Amino acid sequence: xxxxxxxxxxDSTGESYSLALWRGPQLLAECSGGQPRQHLVQIFPAxxxxxxxxGLKPGELRAVAVTGGPGSFTGVRTGLLLAKTLAQADDLPxxxxxxxxxxxxxxxxxxxxxxxxxxxxxxxxxxxxxxxxGLPSLLEPARLSSPQEFLDSIPAGSLVLGSxxxxxLPGGEEVRVxxxxxxxxxxxxxxxxxxxxxxxxxxTSWPQLRPDYVRPADVQVHRG
Amino acid sequence: xxxxxxxxxxxxxxxxxxxxxxxxxxxSVALLKDGRQVLCNRVASQEELHARYGGVVPEIACRRHxxxxxxxxEEALETTGKRFGDLDAIxxxxxxxxxxxxxxxxxxxxxxxxxLDKPLLPVNHLxxxxxxxxxxxxxxxxxWISLLVSGGHTCLVLVEDWGSLKLLxxxxxxxxxxxxxxxxxxxxLGYPGGPRVQKLAAEGNPEAIDLPRPMRGQGYAFSFSGLxxxxxxxxxxxSPADLCASFQQAVIDVLVEKTLKAAEExxxxxxxxxxxVAANQPLRQALxxxxxxxxxxxxxxxxxxxxxxxxxxAMAGYQMARLGITATTGLDAHASLPLLAWRT
Ligand SMILES: [Zn+2]
Numbered sequence: 102x103x104x105x106x107x108x109x110x111x112d113s114t115g116e117s118y119s120l121a122l123w124r125g126p127q128l129l130a131e132c133s134g135g136q137p138r139q140h141l142v143q144i145f146p147a148x149x150x151x152x153x154x155x156g157l158k159p160g161e162l163r164a165v166a167v168t169g170g171p172g173s174f175t176g177v178r179t180g181l182l183l184a185k186t187l188a189q190a191d192d193l194p195x196x197x198x199x200x201x202x203x204x205x206x207x208x209x210x211x212x213x214x215x216x217x218x219x220x221x222x223x224x225x226x227x228x229x230x231x232x233x234x235g236l237p238s239l240l241e242p243a244r245l246s247s248p249q250e251f252l253d254s255i256p257a258g259s260l261v262l263g264s265x266x267x268x269x270l271p272g273g274e275e276v277r278v279x280x281x282x283x284x285x286x287x288x289x290x291x292x293x294x295x296x297x298x299x300x301x302x303x304x305t306s307w308p309q310l311r312p313d314y315v316r317p318a319d320v321q322v323h324r325g
Numbered sequence: 326x327x328x329x330x331x332x333x334x335x336x337x338x339x340x341x342x343x344x345x346x347x348x349x350x351x352x353s354v355a356l357l358k359d360g361r362q363v364l365c366n367r368v369a370s371q372e373e374l375h376a377r378y379g380g381v382v383p384e385i386a387c388r389r390h391x392x393x394x395x396x397x398x399e400e401a402l403e404t405t406g407k408r409f410g411d412l413d414a415i416x417x418x419x420x421x422x423x424x425x426x427x428x429x430x431x432x433x434x435x436x437x438x439x440x441l442d443k444p445l446l447p448v449n450h451l452x453x454x455x456x457x458x459x460x461x462x463x464x465x466x467x468x469w470i471s472l473l474v475s476g477g478h479t480c481l482v483l484v485e486d487w488g489s490l491k492l493l494x495x496x497x498x499x500x501x502x503x504x505x506x507x508x509x510x511x512x513x514l515g516y517p518g519g520p521r522v523q524k525l526a527a528e529g530n531p532e533a534i535d536l537p538r539p540m541r542g543q544g545y546a547f548s549f550s551g552l553x554x555x556x557x558x559x560x561x562x563x564s565p566a567d568l569c570a571s572f573q574q575a576v577i578d579v580l581v582e583k584t585l586k587a588a589e590e591x592x593x594x595x596x597x598x599x600x601x602v603a604a605n606q607p608l609r610q611a612l613x614x615x616x617x618x619x620x621x622x623x624x625x626x627x628x629x630x631x632x633x634x635x636x637x638x639a640m641a642g643y644q645m646a647r648l649g650i651t652a653t654t655g656l657d658a659h660a661s662l663p664l665l666a667w668r669t
Contacts, residue, residue: 141432141656143655145436145654158442159442174384175387175425178387178391178429183436187436187440189398191440307395318382322379323381
């Protein structure tokens with residue numbers, strides 16, 4: 102049933118947002134953009150426009166795939182809240198995708214793809230995948246490392262991508278850093294990763310959606 | 326304030342209005358029927374979550390809002406036998422407040438408006454408090470003077486007309502509720518301070534200590550930080566009960582005096598009290614008594630509608646619908662937001 106119905110994939114965990122509309126495995130339209138802290142203002146007009154261009158109403162969407170972290174706390178919440186609310190209002194399944202997995206999917210092919218994000222506080226969060234036809238399978242689960250640990254952990258022959266490269270740029274002959282335009286998570290990659298799960302009907306209902314914050318909340322009392 | 330956040334349309338009166346409030350440490354969902362009947366007003370307070378830190382921790386607040394808002398929404402619809410398709414409009418607090426917390430409500434509200442193709446009503450949290458007396462007093466009509474006192478705000482507003490509010494004055498430093506919290510902390514009474522100070526004050530003598538009445542006779546501005554310092558200086562020589570009683574009386578004196586002065590200056594016959602500190606019994610009584618002596622009508626919401634709640638946001642949203650002001654898809658969340666931002 103999911104194969105012909107329109108669905109949405111999105112990412113807002115980083116500095117830019119990205120949206121893609123699909124019908125089954127077919128990409129209908131996509132858009133990306135934005136500045137940090139502007140997701141709330143920019144995503145909704147973009148989604149509205151994207152739907153209109155595709156001749157769809159947001160209420161006609163039948164599934165949502167979304168990155169649930171790691172990422173900025175607010176960014177992770179924004180995407181998940183959007184997905185959760187759509188799911189609740191229209192009784193849709195949600196397909197949460199790990200941000201690092203979606204990032205690795207940008208590599209399309211690779212025996213060892215290291216996807217890393219700048220986790221702030223001088224740390225990097227990263228994981229390693231094998232990627233075939235744009236679909237990652239996990240080789241090493243996500244962990245937090247110092248930039249040096251991160252650099253030391255990358256096996257020879259790996260492809261590396263993500264904002265981690267801003268904090269710790271791998272050098273040398275044996276590691277290849279993918280072009281910087283591939284360092285952003287894309288809704289198209291989120292959708293590609295989610296598609297086999299949609300086909301299998303392996304969705305989550307909204308009450309089960311949990312953000313992957315990675316870190317506990319900063320305990321700093323608000324002073325008005 | 327980007328103009329593109331608001332748009333004007335034909336005024337309308339939403340039959341079933343859903344409202345979301347997440348601006349601080351209360352998550353609330355309410356349903357208002359025909360602008361009169363509160364079908365439901367669910368509030369999930371995070372008070373105990375923040376108590377150990379002695380104040381609201383923004384990221385903890387955001388995470389809790391994220392967890393509870395959808396279940397609250399579900400409960401609100403279930404208990405009233407309504408469905409998403411029955412909603413005629415959605416109102417949401419888009420400021421002022423903790424920015425990340427406001428974002429939660431606004432994101433959910435914008436998604437609902439888009440998915441259900443219904444108008445979105447962008448409510449200023451303070452306008453929610455201002456219009457809260459209407460929930461139980463539908464006969465209340467402008468003009469009236471509103472004293473708005475809470476943990477985050479202390480101000481006097483002249484409600485000239487439904488779409489015309491005049492901020493007469495506000496606090497230059499601490500909000501009244503904040504001063505209560507700080508005094509409670511100083512005396513190690515715990516958090517939140519308001520109810521604890523009030524309780525202890527009942528056992529003390531309000532005239533025991535000659536505390537200042539800050540900004541008395543100086544227009545409509547308030548200042549409570551000096552008062553807090555005076556309490557600090559007096560704390561060695563006096564009992565906590567006397568300190569609380571005298572402090573509370575000083576706050577009440579200033580609030581009552583300025584409110585009555587405003588009613589007189591603007592020739593207004595109606596006075597209302599709103600906001601979390603409006604739950605303070607001695608303040609309610611003092612203002613009510615003084616209003617009665619002067620022949621002024623006095624309005625104060627019941628406790629449920631004084632603290633942050635969705636019903637008041639629904640009521641303020643309803644007034645916006647009647648003026649034909651709705652939000653665009655570009656609506657943003659704001660840490661600070663002037664009254665009637667859509668007019669600017
Ligand atoms: Zn409030």
